[in-house]
Amino acid sequence: MKIRLFSLNITQQFIAYLIVLSVIPLLIIGFFSYRFSRDTIQEQAKLYTLEIVKNQRDYLELELTQVETLITNISGEEEIRDALHNSTAANNTFTNLATQARIGYILNGYSNLDGLVSIDIFTLDGLHYYVGDTLDVGNIRTEVRHELFELALNNDRRVVWAGIKDNVNANSTQPQVITAARILSRFNEQTMQQEPVALILVNLSLSHVYDHFAKIYTDEGAFFLVIDANQRVIFHPDQRLIGSQVTPAFTRSLSRDQGTLISRIDNQDMAVSYVHSPLTGWTVMSLVPVNTLAAKTSVIRASTLMLLAISFGIVAFFASIYNRRMVSPLHQIIDRFKQLESGTLDWNDRLKVQGSDEVAELIRWFNTFLDNMQGRQQSEQALRESQERYALAVKGANDGLWDWNLTTNNLYLSSRWKAMLGYTDSEIGQSPQEWFGRIHPQDREPVQKALEAHLKGVTTHFEYEHRLERKDKSYCWVLARGMSVQDSTGAAYRMAGSHTDITERKQAEEQIKLALREKEVLLKEIHHRVKNNLQIISSLLNLQSFYVKDKHDLDIFRESQDRIRSMALVHEKLYESDNLAQINFPEYIRGLTAQLFQSHVSQSKHINLNTAIENVSLDLDIVVPCGLIINELVTNAFKHGFANSSSGDIRIEFKVDADQQLTLTVSNNGAPFPDDINIYNTNSLGLQLVNALVTQLEGNLELQRSPCTSFRINFPHQDNTVKGHPNS
């Protein structure tokens, strides 16, 4: 039992406490109050019922005593006694009728008793005097008369109550009556003995008795019962049962003069209160169903039961609340822990928090616990994945990895890092010196600086190419990249990164650089030689011109010389500059114009040159035609525009439009350009040359004749020929 009690869960214990504390006391009080009150009420009811039964017995006896008195009075009537004494003497019609009439008158005087059916006097001589409910006495039940006579004769009592009997007069309206009998006797002087003379019968109506008892109020199911000495029913509420016989088993239980008892009668518990009537030998009794008595206490029982039901209801209610609010959450938590242990827990399922009590707090904290668990699990998972990914990456990548703990000054170096330098895993420790000590002496300082710059937060990440000494004392190039992690104060406490072996790339770069340099030298040499060759041609033309006397021919020589020089100047500029593909255009124009002024302008002439050349570098493909065009147009200006004037201005403009259109303008304020000359169709070699060159540049040529002669050439630039400043 102890073990069982302890095995109860919290709800059951709670219910048990509630029942022990409230329901059981209520049960006990209710039970005993019901028992005691029921017993008391039953006892009182029994006593009361017995009293009523006694009263009824007394009433009945009073009525019957009246009948007895009546019989006594009748038997005492002088005239009747005389008539009876003399009846044998004169037996004729007149006497009979006259006696009949006389006695009839007397009996009639007694017949007003309530409930009286008839008074009969039967003489032993066979005469019958009678008064009653009918005048017709032609049908006498002799056997009944005889029976009653015997009964009265053999009884000690003067008046004998025969109980319920068939009416001696069969013609009477009342077939069954209550009969009282008395023997009238006289003293026989001859025999000196009392001898019977007549039988007096008084019949009472059953319905009279019935009416009386039926009027008494009884409880539901309760009833009175009157039985005669022969256990025949005189009164029963059901008229049909009057005259029937009571069972001996029942009468046996009524052994005493009076009493109450409870017995089971006709399948119903009845409280029987009975009183015997010594006058008649009858028994008057009342039968009350025990249920009826108990009904009065049923309120107590009902209310106790109801209270109990309510109590149980309350217990059940609170138990269910308790179960729901306390035990069920605990069970759920226990289940979750079990699932957690077995690994079947659904991590996204959280317990519902209800209310704000300790259990709610417990659930809340349990959920928080799960959240944390889940978070940790997820981060562990993520970490594991990341570690795996990292390991794969480390394994797969050629990079050597390093992880420098700045706090402990430990440097982790990956196997790959070590292998990169030709070492095995065990040959290199965890000192930062393993890295820094192997840096090429020339790189050491810049690496140091770059590291410091990053650690101070100047650079977002660290990146530097440097050399590292291999195990075989050779150097390899590595690209060092790394990043630090800062604590809350901004101080770096860890730094990690990789070293990528870039030795091959470096070597390739070196080779390319070397090859380029060789090519540049070669190109410069070629340009130099072209320029020298062109200058030699120019010098040859100059020498030959000494032999030309004709001014026109000389001009042709000089024009050719200028043209060659303009081209030579291109090559000169090219080998002089670093850039072998492009020429700084303003510089070239300055050199070109300087040559042209030197060869065309005499001391006497004051020709000014204005230039507005945008500072651009241009490809050779543009510079050579542009140089030749400027050469032709400036030469033309000197030859024709300023042929007759000693002063003037020549202006050369070059600009790059927003839409990358290039515009070259050459103008002079000398003699106006002759109107009759069509610049597009002329015999002048110079202009023909200009047109050809413009066409080559895919541009167009415009001539503006006033206010000054101005040639404008628009042409598109090709590719990215235009570049920024040559310094860049």
Added chain:
Amino acid sequence: MKVTGIVYLFLALLLSANCSSLLNPPPTDIPLLQATIPSTTVEVNSTGSAVIALVMKTLTNPFFVEMEKGARQAEQDFQINLIVKTAAQETSIEQQIEIVDELITAQVDAIVIAPGDSIELIPILKKAQDAGIIIINIDNQLDLEYAKTLGLKDVPFISVDNVQGAYLSAQYISHKITQPTKAVIIEGIRSAKNAQQRKAGALRAFGENPNISVVATESANWKIDEGYQVTKAMFTETPDIGAIFCANDMMALGAIQYLEENNQIQNVLVAAYDALDQAKEAIAAGKLAVTIDQQAARQGYLGVEYAVKALNGFELPTETMIEVLVVDQDGLN
């Protein structure tokens, strides 16, 4: 669930605790009555059926026994509830009044009455009629004048022609008288109408015979012993009386008793009325010359039948006469 299990356990405990059988073992069952139900039953109230009371004059006259028998037959035939009430003596008018008063209180539906007096019962019958009780008059007629005065009305009357009956009876002995003879008449109660009528009938019959002289007419109040006394007194006064008319058999039986005692029975012609069994015996014995059967049972039967008809709303004749039968020695055979 375990929780409800505990609750049920306690409820079961509770119910068993409240069951008295736990503490008192159930007694063995006793049947109260033996199975046989008596064939005859007590009649307390024959509900529904009309209650009709038959009120008669005396319990000592067999005439009324016959009347009751007739009424009882009607009770059977018409399924009504008949109460028979009788005054002790013919002279007990007060008792009859009392009986009617009781019947009014008992609220019977109808009263069939043979009034002992034609006058004195009218007020109480009026009261009964006012109480809604049907009144049927039999045997002796109520005084119509006085009834009218008091407002008692529509009382059907059933009887025999008393004058005619008495006439036939008296005539029967009158025819036998061929010599001058002294005759006497013993009347009933003088205030009773039938007594007067019978006297009148007898006087008429005697008057038709010039040989007869009526020397005395006295009342014996219908009674046998008074009949004896009156006869005795008459003979003391007039010893040679040759014919006696008695208004009923009972008085005639009293007169015959006197005549027998004084050995005069062979010398005196006695005519009577009612045709009682005892009177018939006397005729058979040659003591009585004639009597009149006025069919008492028929009167009783008809009285009840009329009451039933009246209760059912039928119109009734105000007067119904029943034939009288002359009963003499030949008639008996």
